[in-house]
Every structure is written in C-alpha cells, then in structure tokens.
Amino acid sequence: MIDLPPFRPPSEASSYLLRVVRGCNWNRCAFCAMYRDLKFCQRRKDEILKDIDNLEKFFPRSNSAFIGDSNPLIHKDIVEIVEYLKKKYQVSRVTAYARIKTIAAMPESKLKSLKDAGLTRLHMGLESGCEEVLKFVNKGITPEEAIKACRKAKKFFEVTYYVITGLGGCDMSLSHAKDTAKVLSYAEPTFVRVRNLTIIDGSPLSSRNFKTISAKQQLEELKMIVAETRAKTYLTCDHISNYLFTKHGPIFFGVSGNLPEDRDEMIQKIDDAIELVEVIEKSGGKVFTSNDMYKLGLIML
Numbered sequence: 001m002i003d004l005p006p007f008r009p010p011s012e013a014s015s016y017l018l019r020v021v022r023g024c025n026w027n028r029c030a031f032c033a034m035y036r037d038l039k040f041c042q043r044r045k046d047e048i049l050k051d052i053d054n055l056e057k058f059f060p061r062s063n064s065a066f067i068g069d070s071n072p073l074i075h076k077d078i079v080e081i082v083e084y085l086k087k088k089y090q091v092s093r094v095t096a097y098a099r100i101k102t103i104a105a106m107p108e109s110k111l112k113s114l115k116d117a118g119l120t121r122l123h124m125g126l127e128s129g130c131e132e133v134l135k136f137v138n139k140g141i142t143p144e145e146a147i148k149a150c151r152k153a154k155k156f157f158e159v160t161y162y163v164i165t166g167l168g169g170c171d172m173s174l175s176h177a178k179d180t181a182k183v184l185s186y187a188e189p190t191f192v193r194v195r196n197l198t199i200i201d202g203s204p205l206s207s208r209n210f211k212t213i214s215a216k217q218q219l220e221e222l223k224m225i226v227a228e229t230r231a232k233t234y235l236t237c238d239h240i241s242n243y244l245f246t247k248h249g250p251i252f253f254g255v256s257g258n259l260p261e262d263r264d265e266m267i268q269k270i271d272d273a274i275e276l277v278e279v280i281e282k283s284g285g286k287v288f289t290s291n292d293m294y295k296l297g298l299i300m301l
C-alpha cells in the first residue's frame with residue numbers, strides 16, 4: 001500500500017501526492033494539531049521510489065506533484081527523489097511544504113540542485129509578521145528569517161506564504177495585521193494564502209485562555225493586510241476558514257486578486273462585508289467565524 005501525505009494545500013487537490021517524511025520535525029506551533037501524535041521520521045529512499053513507481057495506480061494522470069509531510073526538503077536524499085519523480089512523470093509543477101527556518105539556513109547551492117532536479121514551488125507558513133505573535137504561538141522563526149527565506153527561495157522557485165488572520169487574538173490584532181503586511185512587502189512571495197485562525201481540538205492553543213477575534217475584526221485584519229502589502233503578489237482566501245456565516249449560510253467568501261492591481265476592488269468587497277456584519281449585528285443577528293462554526297460542529301477543517 002502506498003504511503004500518502006495526510007495533508008496538502010487545496011491548490012494541490014489534483015496533484016500526485018508523495019510522502020517523503022512523516023510528520024513535522026518542529027511540531028511545536030501552538031495553533032497546529034496536524035502531526036501532533038506522529039513521531040517525525042524520514043522515510044526510506046527505496047520505499048519512496050517504489051511509491052513513485054506506483055503513483056499512477058492511485059491517482060488520475062496529473063500535470064503536478066506535491067511532496068509532504070511538513071518539511072520534506074530536509075530528507076537526506078531529496079534531490080535524488082525529485083529527480084526520479086521528474087524522470088518518471090511529465091509533471092510541469094513539483095511543489096513541497098517547507099519550514100521558513102530550514103530555507104533561511106539552506107545554502108543556495110542546495111536550492112539550485114532542487115530546482116535543477118525539478119522542484120518548482122514551495123508552500124511556507126509565515127502565519128504572522130509580528131515578532132510577539134510568532135513568539136506567542138511558538139512558531140520558531142523571526143520576521144527577519146521570513147524575509148530572508150522568501151527572497152532567497154524566490155531566486156529558484158515560486159513561493160506561497162500562508163498567513164493566519166486572528167492569530168494575535170484581540171490583544172495583538174492590530175500589530176499582527178500591520179507587521180504581517182510589512183513582512184509580506186519585503187519578502188514578496190509569489191502567492192499569499194490567507195487562513196482565519198480556527199482553534200483545532202488537540203492544539204496547544206485550545207487549552208490556553210485566548211480571546212479570539214470577532215467577524216468584524218477578521219475583516220479589518222484582512223483589509224489591513226490587503227491595503228498595506230506593497231509587494232507584487234497574488235493574494236487569495238482559498239479556504240473555508242475565511243468564510244463568514246449567519247444561521248442562513250455563508251455571507252462572505254474571502255477575496256482574491258493581484259496586488260497592487262486589484263487592491264481597490266478587494267478593499268471595496270471587504271468594506272461591503274464590514275457594513276453587512278454591522279447591519280446584521282445591529283439588528284440582533286449573529287455572524288459566525290470559522291472558529292464559531294468549528295466549535296458548533298458545523299464545519300470540519
């Protein structure tokens with residue numbers, strides 16, 4: 001039986017999935033429960049190559065491949081593995097999750113070897129550009145490392161940076177959004193993918209006394225990130241955690257677009273949503289964030 005990565009970005013839904021490591025070698029971020037009970041290990045090269053041989057038995061023919069779990073570029077044979085994958089399949093896109101800390105420390109010669117082998121895109125979790133928030137959630141990176149890692153990686157690959165609205169809670173909401181926009185402006189990732197904080201059972205944050213932001217604050221953070229990010233990038237809210245809901249269904253689906261070209265249009269959509277939330281709440285209604293919906297058991301992540 002092939003060993004598949006249990007998580008992948010939504011944009012990799014139709015990719016071949018290849019598991020190179022199991023779990024996360026950091027595994028300490030307070031908001032994350034993805035690999036909490038999994039002991040990190042590098043899979044054996046012969047097993048991985050055999051999985052590559054068998055990919056087409058498990059997936060419809062694809063033009064792309066995704067490599068997991070959370071930080072697969074630390075596998076000692078990663079260059080050879082990517083080369084083998086590229087030789088076997090006509091894939092134009094090969095992507096992987098990567099830790100910012102790992103990329104910040106990796107020599108450019110290694111990144112070049114990975115590019116030459118066929119790797120084309122990295123998915124990395126920035127989560128916040130605010131030093132205080134990064135410390136609070138135990139991300140194990142600094143804003144400076146995040147800028148360095150992205151600028152270095154972009155010489156070789158497309159880079160996605162993930163950010164999480166609400167990660168600073170109510171107390172650090174403003175500095176979280178402002179500093180995130182600042183880091184994105186310097187880092188200039190190819191893509192920014194926004195998620196809203198949803199406190200998952202089993203994550204360290206679920207047992208802390210943490211005041212989550214409201215629907216309106218979520219929109220205000222998103223607006224600040226869109227308004228103040230000066231990089232040329234594509235920003236998208238391609239995940240259900242960005243949605244806002246009433247008891248009748250979703251009322252906001254996030255925004256997506258190129259910065260700076262689509263900035264005004266995106267801000268207008270967010271302003272419209274802020275106005276709608278105010279109207280609903282003034283008339284006694286309730287607007288639910290992904291966090292509320294998860295707690296009520298109405299969405300799964």
Ligand code: SF4
Pocket residue numbers: 024025026027028029032033034035070099125
């Ligand atoms: S967010 Fe990423 S780096 Fe942090 S514990 Fe989860 S998988 Fe590991």
